[in-house]
Amino acid sequence: MALKTFNDVLAFVHVVREGSFTRASALLGVSPSALSHAVRGLETRLGVRLLTRTTRNIATTEAGERLFNGVAPRFEEIDAEVAAVKELRDKPVGTVRITSAEHPATSVLWPKLSKVMADYPDINVEITIDYAMADIVSQRFDAGVRAGDQVAKDMIxxxxxxxxxMAVAGSPEYFATRSRPRSPHELHEHNCIRLRLPTHGGFLPWDLDKNGQEAKFPVSGQWVFNNSSSIVRAALAGYGLAYVPEDMVLEHIAAGRLIRVLNDWCSPYTGYHLYYPSRRQSSGALAVVVDALRHRA
Known part of the structure; x- marks a missing residue:
């Protein structure tokens, strides 16, 4: 439909609704003569009379009644959708897609977001567990989670x-037949449970440091998994040493189910950060998620 015809149909609908060119013109902010000219132009293009005019009132013809009944509800739907879009500025709504490794998803995203999502029923959160360091822009994620030193400089x-x-730990049963390692150089004597990373098919190196002495230690072992929970489970079953974030094993260590080793070689590292491309692209829903996840010391 040509824009002029669209505007003239809209003018016709307002005239019929108001029952007067004068009232409709005041509503639309145009002169009565301009409104009358628009309706006459529409009638000329359609080749039918839409309104019967008298000095006191107007009435729709059969063609005019059919046109009004057919298009007026659609204009109402358009008005409703435009109003709904305007509400998005104030009412957070939509889906927020986040890519994250398993540990931050279970230890940070779920505990924090589960406390606030009940207050925002129109927000949906989709979390994809992935160790591949996904490109959030090309894969259409709204945000990602990484350790602070892994976030690209052009991201917020x-x-x-x-x-x-991190923590290195094994079960009492495992250490019943093996000595506890006193330095990372002794790890080659142990069955180390490894995490395979999808990027290039490599393994997560065991980054251990003490007093500024940093090293990435290649380890070997009988078991390989692609998630940390399975590594902890294997360690509890006595199959080897686990190298995982310490909060995943602290409870087991306190209960005596695991024994921590090389504690002085596990220095703190930068915590998790949520990152996304630009504040100008962020939605109200993402703003709610960011505020809920923000670390407050």
Whole structure:
């Protein structure tokens, strides 16, 4: 439909609703003569009379009644949708897609977001567990989670956790037949449970440091998993040493189910950050998620 015809149909609908060119013109902010000219132009293009005019009132013809009944509800739907879009400025709504490794998803995203989402029933949160360091722009994620030193400089980063530590631990049954390692150089004597990373098919290196002496230690072992929960489970079953975020094993260590080793080689590292491309692109829903996740010391 040509824009002029669209505008003239809209003018016709307002005239019929108001029952007067004068009242409709005041509502639309145009002169009565301009409104009358628009309706006459529409009648000319359609080749039918839409309104019967008298000095006191107007009435729709059969064609005019059909046109009004057909298009007026659609204009109402358009008005309703435009109003709904305007409400998005004040009412957070929509889906927020986040890519994250397993540990931040379970230790940060879920605990924090589950406390506030009940207050925002129109917000949906989709969390994808992924160790592949996904490109959030090309894969259409709204945000991602990484350790602070892994966030690209052109991204906006918001800290969502305190600094973290890793832990190396094995079960009492495992250490019943093996000595506890006193330095990372002794790890080659142990069955180390490894985490395979999807990027290039490599393994997560065991980053251990003490007094500024940093090293990435390649380890070997019988078991390989692609998630940390399975590594903890295997360690509890006595199959080897786990290298995981310490909060995943502190309870087991306190209960005696696991024994921590190389504690002085596990220094704190930068905590998790939520990152996304630009504040100008952020939605109200993402703003709610960011505020809920923000780390407050």
């Amino acid at each position: 980063a918001v800290r969502i956790s305190p600094d973290l530590r």
